[in-house]
Every structure is written in structure tokens, then in C-alpha cells.
Amino acid sequence: MDGMIKLTFNGQEIEVKKGTLLIEAAKVAGAELPHFCYHPKLKYDANCRMCIVEIAKIPKLQTACSTVAAEGMVVRSDIPRVQEAQNGVMAFILGNHPLDCPECDQGGECQLQDFAHRHSPTVGNFGEEKRVFEKEYFGPLIEKEMNRCVSCLRCVRYCDEVIDSNALGSIDRGSITEIGGFSHHPLDCEFCGGCIQICPVGALTSRASMYDYRTWQVKKTNTICTYCGDGCQLSLETIDDNVIRVSSELGIGRNEGDLCARGFFGYDFVNHKERLIRPQVLQKGRRMEVTWEWALNKAAVELKAIKEKYGPEAIGGIISSHCTNEEIYLFQKLMREVIGTPHVDSGARYGYINAARALSSVFGTTRLARYEDIVNADLILSFAGDMAETNPICAIKIKEAVRKKGARLIAIDSYNSGRDTYKSHLPHIAHRHLEVKMGTEGWVILGLLKVLDQKTSCGPLPSFETIERESGIGEAALREVAGLYAGAQRGVLILGRAITRNQNGYQNVLNLADLAIAAGQVGKDGAGILALAEENNELGAVEMGGVSEYLPGLIPAKAGGKTLVEMIDAAERGEIKALYIIGENPVRSLPQKKVKEAFQNLHLLICQELFLTETAELSDIVFSAVSFAEKDGRYTNQEGEIQKVRKAIEPVGGSKPDWMIFSLLADKLGSPFHYKNTDEIWKEVVLNMPPSWPALSKGAIASSVTSYMKRERKIIIPSDDSPPLQGGVRGGHLFDFQVGQSLYHSGKLSTYASGLNTIISKEAVFIHPDDAEPLGLVEGEIVNISLPVGAIQAPVAFSKRISRGTLFFPEHFSLEIKKGLPLTIDPSTHVPYGDRGVVTLSKISVAVSTKNLTIS
């Protein structure tokens, strides 16, 4: 066969792909060669010498991990000569090992144990004293036991090659070599946990679960991370219904075994002591725990009464896009069919709907690019400067494409290309970075479109001068970038929250679709468009009919369904009398909207939650729901991959999965569903989907594009008066202000995870050091941020990633500041945009008590 070669391994003739390393070829022959430094994810280093084999005609033994198999090679690992040499290497490695396996957290899953078992004589020849390192806490989350280290450098290489954090080094030399950080500073990195996982021994272990388990005591359940749309597969490791640890397996899942800090360290909200474990009702102003029977009856009786008195349309429902497909499907069925209201919406309304609606209206589907396309692209055009924070695993795919495979990354965003120490940053590795004024990506898209599509059917486009005035990007740069994109063999376009969650979002995605069509980067192999999802099941929420405009399968719903913001407005006006809210917290996420006041107008507010959130606190009835660890179902990631969520532990306390609560409620409302489990719901979902779902053929996409091009289209020029577009306001104390996501948290939920809280548990406002200097600011100093309405105090943190003239504020703690930011609503999709504004930063001389800074 082409591209294959034949060789003989341990007397067996085998055939492998050209370029295969001998250590991999050995597996084909059924032999596992002992190894420490080799890891399929990393470039070979051949430093441990454990994998040596004999190759005929080469006098010395060779390392199999660094030797490429060649035609006709005759290789042996099963002869005494090789085995004695391997035993010798093992003796050296064990020469310094403390043999403390009984108290090592790696015991039972340790490569040293496994290989030592095979390769060491029972008696050692070393009489020398062993080196001794003190055990160390290596930063807040990692424990370092260097006596166990075999100096394979996998951790250092992973942190460099895969994560690009470069936080680890091999310090000193000889037998006192140890893995460490800079001097004796605590580790301050991306905390992906990758070094812990890739360490073959117990030299690096997690402090979050130190001495809590022996590996053989834990039950492993493969499931999908609940945080972002990257859709990583991970294993929840549990003992007696407690989540002890998270792990992932090399090459498995869309993440191929890589995780981010949220996935690896963000699990213990599951067993948090503040979890709601029983339903609660508000009775005469007092909140009390009640039985399910009581709470469900109360909900049913009151819903029925409201329906009878005011009609079904007085009831609305909002569901979190962290829920499973089955749950979202069932929720909209409950709302639409049992209750009979068209008012159904979900967290996808915060921005993802812009992408889902725009892309599917042009291409008939959102499934336009997969991670493999990113990795193999020769050009990536990214409108997501914060991707390493919002969607870290997708960012890893880009790093792989750029750093391993030589792809060119064009980054267009309002970030600085500088990076912070030990934090990767995509604009920093971009071939070309266009740093635009905050909120002006839309102009750049029009500029690129203008270059590529002169006879655009979309009507006149603004002049290059206008585009430059608005965005700061001139014609030459636009021509260069458009040329690179259109000239690519496999160009992948990626858009993040800068597009979907900000002004003109819907139109900007449509324009990007036009751009991709004009550049010829859709409908051909390896090219495509990927819209990043901030919450893990945003695409699922749209496809399952969890938005007002779509029934399941993206089938248009009858007009009249209210969106999230419209429901709040209707509640304020008294038109909506009851709201059923699952896992969403509008009181917190929309501080501009006076949501509290609107909700106080309701006759009935039902919440389904893990914790007593700001919204749940106002509710008449709170159903205690379960986390992803306690349920079965399916999530659909941003690529469109539908993946199984598996129950790892029994529901905490008396909580129940959302789908079960919907079924129980349907029973009480007199229209029982009769599902025994989530698989039965899923069967129904699949039967209800259009035949083209989930994947659309190339031909179907092409004909969808053709009909789109025939439609009358109009480019909407971003209007000048929408507040964040006045990106020119800079200098002095005036700053563009952006609320956004940090790597270490996801919404508010992750602030219940103690692991993540040890990294960041307080808010801070991020500023570029060069902007801070003229203001005389020192890091950690409390500053005043004021808006036309209101002000907050927060400490400043310096970051070279932040664009000059801009401040960044992570969205996970207090959101008081948002009250003063302007809120605009997308005219097409009703997405509320309220994360940007212009603020004044000033020094304050009085010290502010840090009390205000803890999680509110």
C-alpha cells in the first residue's frame, strides 16, 4: 500500500505508515516498550533512554522513541542484550527514587511502577545516598515531590508545546535537577493541570485532591465538561457520591485529552455545601424547605390558575444552555405543548443565537468546521482575541496549527498582542494581528468584504477612509489580510464573543458569512466557519427549540414568542404573570434591566437551581436541580458534536435532574410524558428532527448559499450612535470598558469551585501597564471606575494583553458596574448587549475595605 513500509519487529513482519516512530511500530507488533520521556502529544526528546532497542546493522542500541521506522528494518526488543540495557537504565532511575509508593497519589497508575515491575532486579547495586528534596506546594493547586521525578521533562514540554504557557523549567543539573518555576516564586500559570496528568510518576500531583484516594478506589465516569462550548470529554472520579478528581485520557474526546483549568480544577461545586438539596417555597415571606410533592403541587396549581385566568401566554420560560439537549427539548415541550405558551428562551439569547441564526439562514446549518479543520488549516482568520480564555481547548487547536504545523493566524480583535508571563495569548502568535478599536470589528469585516466582493450584491459599502477612521485599520492592511484569507487552501474563520455578544452581532455574523463566501472558504474540504459557544450547550439549546424563534430542528416557530429580554419587559408591564426559570439568573446577568422589580410584579416565579442565586432568592418556588455530574443526557458542542453526558454520582440530597422535574410537573398538570430515562427522550428528539439533521451535505450547503445569494440582502452599516462604537475615546482617564470572561471561571457557577477560587476569587480591573504608569498606579491599588451613572471601586491588575486605552473586567464576581453600562438590544435577534461602555478611571486616596471585593 502507498505510504506504508514493512519492517520486522521481534521476528514479526509488520506494516506501518511511513514516518511512524519505532515505539509506535512496536505496538503494532504487540510490544509495549518501556518509556518515560516519550509521549505521543510531544516532540520526542529521547532523554530517558528507557526505550532502547536493537536495530540490525547498527552497532549501538537505539532509542525507539526517536527513530523512524524504515523499510526492511529488523528490530528487536525481546533479546537479553536489550533487556539488560533497559534494566540498567531502570536501575539508574530508581537509584534516586524514594520508593514511597504506598503514600503516593499516583500509586496504581504510575508508569514507573509498571515498568519497574517489568525491568528491575529485586536487588539494586547502588550504595550511594539518595538525593533528598523537600516536598513543596508548587503554587496554589499543585504539589511537587521531586524525589519521585524521573527528569523526563514531559511536563516542561507539555507546558511549552501544547499550552504555550512556558511556566516550567528544569532547574539545576545532574542528580539535583528538579522541575520548578522561576526562582522560588509560586507557580502562576494557566493551571490546565496538564503537567499533573502527563507526569508519568507522582512528582506533580493535584493539591485539590491530595491524599483523598487510592487510584483503585475511585469510580471513573466518562462525561462532558459543563462549562464552555469546546465540549471536552473528561472523567469524573468519584468515591461514595463525592467527586474527588477529574482526569482525561490521551487522545480521547474532541479535546484529545487536554483540559483547561475550569475542566480540571472546577469540579467541586458539585458537592458544595450550599447546594440546594430540597425544594423550597416562599410562604408568607418566609423561605422554607418542603417535599417535592408539595412544591410540585403548588407549582401546578398556581400555573393552572394563571393559565385559566390570563391565558397561557401569561406564562414564560427561560432555560440555561448548560442543560442537556433532552432537558431543553422537554422544557420547550412542556412550555409549548402542555402549558401552551410560545414564550420559550434560553441562555443562547446572550449572543450565540446571533451566530446560530445567521449561519443557518445562509448555510442551512451551523456545522461548518471541526477542530480537525482548524488543526489542518493553512490560514485561520480569528475574531476572538480572548479565545485562550473563553474557549481554551479550541485555542489549543489553533496553537497546534500555528506552532506545530505552520499555519498562519490572522487575529482581528481589540486586544494587545503582548502576552503576560506564563499566559498564552493568540494575538501574540499571530502572523498578522489587526488591533482594532473596541467594538469596531464590524467595520473591519465590511472592509475585508469590500476588498473581496467589489460587485457585492449587498449594496454600497462604506469607503476605506470611513473604515479606517472608525476601526483604525487602513486599506493596505485590509487588502493584505483579505488576500491571505482568499488565497488560502484551507481557510477557517472563527468568531467569538467579540462578535456574537456585542452590538450589531447578528449583522456582523451575516457579513462574515458573506466574507467567507466571497473568499471561497466554505463548502470546500478543510475550510469553514466556527462560532465559539461560551456555554457548553448553546448550539444544543438552539437546535432543541430552546429559543423563541425555533422549534426543535431549527424549524421556525410561530411568531409571537417572546425572547428573554421581552419576557422581562412583559413582566414589568404586567403582561407576563408567571416565569419558570431553569438555571438562569437574569437578576445578575442583566443588572441594567431592573429585573428584580420586574420579577416582583410576577404572580409566580419558579426557579430550578443548584444554588440560591439572586434570581432564586426572589422565587416563590425553587426546585433543587442537579449538576452535570448527577445526570445522563447529551450536550452539543460548538462544532455540532453531540456527546453523551453520564451520571457519575447520585443526585446530591433530594435534588432531581431537570428532565425528571419537567416530567413530574407535566404529570401534575395533567399531561404526563411517560419517559423512563433520557434515552427515551432522545429517541423522540431524533424522530422529530428534519432528515437533514445533524449534518448537512456539501451539496445542500451549496444550494442554501445559492438561494441566500438570490435573496435581497442589505448590509447594515454599524450605526455611529451605538455607544461602544465611539472607540476613539482614549487617553487621559477615559477608557473603553469591556466586561468579559476569564480563563479561570465560567459565569458565577465556577465561583463555587474551591480549586478555581484559589486562583482568582476576587474581581479586579485589568489595565495595560503602559496606561497605568502615567496614572501612577501600582498593581493591587484600589481605583475608582465611574460611569455616567454610578461607580465602583476595584483593585487594578496589569496585563499586557489589554489594548491601550481599554479596561477589562471579568464577569464572575460582582456585576454592579454593569448597571451603569448602556444596554442595547439587537433589532433582529433581541440579544441584549451590555458589556461595554466608556468609563473614567481615577485614583482614590482612601483605602477601601476589601470586604466589598469578595463574591457578593
Added chain:
Amino acid sequence: MKLRVLSNQAKEAICAEFPKYPTKRSVLLPALWIAQDECGYLSEPAMMDIADLLDLTPVQVYDVATFYYMYHLKPVGKFHIQVCKTLSCGLVGANALIAYIQKRLEIRVGETTQDGLFSLKLVECLAACGSGPMMQINEDYYEHLTNQKVDQILDDLKRLGRSNLATSRFRLPMAI
């Protein structure tokens, strides 16, 4: 970019090395030399400056700086004593000599005397294997050492700043 401790001259000297190497990272060894020459040792801010100049992280600089004995991570004394600890010298009494120097200066390997005059470090072979035990103090070699000779050398250095017992100077290998 603002430098923490390195002078602009040092920065220019480092940048002047760039064209000689394929990547910025390969300039690390010369950059460390230049910094050490200027500051006397490699302080944390000096290594951070180098990291910025070479587009590395500080730990990547530290990794290399700790690998080589000729880089000092702590301030060293006026006279930097480097005793060869490799095999040939070891066979003719390097260990006893090292013990003697420690006793005589009342410091341990890696330390500097209170008066800031002497610091003691062990190094690998300095290519004077035929005349061990030997040591290098600053740029000078001292060979065929005995305890008495060490006494004399240390006295000379303390009193005069130099010693006639020096046998030759350290030389970099040169291309022929």
C-alpha cells in the same frame, strides 16, 4: 519595553547577537554573559529583562542559568574560587582540598565570606587534569594545589589583590 536593571548598552550588546543565531532563544547564553558582566551576577530582574528581550518566560531563562556553573545566581565575592571536582582532580585529592578551603574560609560551597572577599563554587573539569588538584580564581588558574599553597594564595589575595602562585590564565578555546 522598559528594562528593570540592564543598561541600554547591555540591551544593545544582546541585540547585536541576534543576527548570529537562528532564533532569539539561541542568544540566551551570550545574553546571560552580558548581563552577568554588567551586574556581577544574574539577579531575578536581570533574568526577567533577558526574558523580555528574547521573548521567553523568566523560567526559561532561569532553567538555562541554573544549568551552567559559570553563571552566578547570587552575588559572588571579590575573588570567585572555582575548584575542579571532576575525576582526574578527584583522584589526586580535590575532595580534601575542598574540605580544607571550606574550613579555612569558614564557608560552605556556594557561600561567600562575611567580608565579601571570597566565594567558593565547585566546577567540572577545567582542562588542567594533568596538574590537579586545581582551581580557578576569577580569571587565573592555580595548579598542583596543596593546603599550604591555598593558604598562601588566599593571604596574597587578601593583602595584595593578586598572587604570584597563579600558573596561567583562563582561555577560551580558539579556532585555529
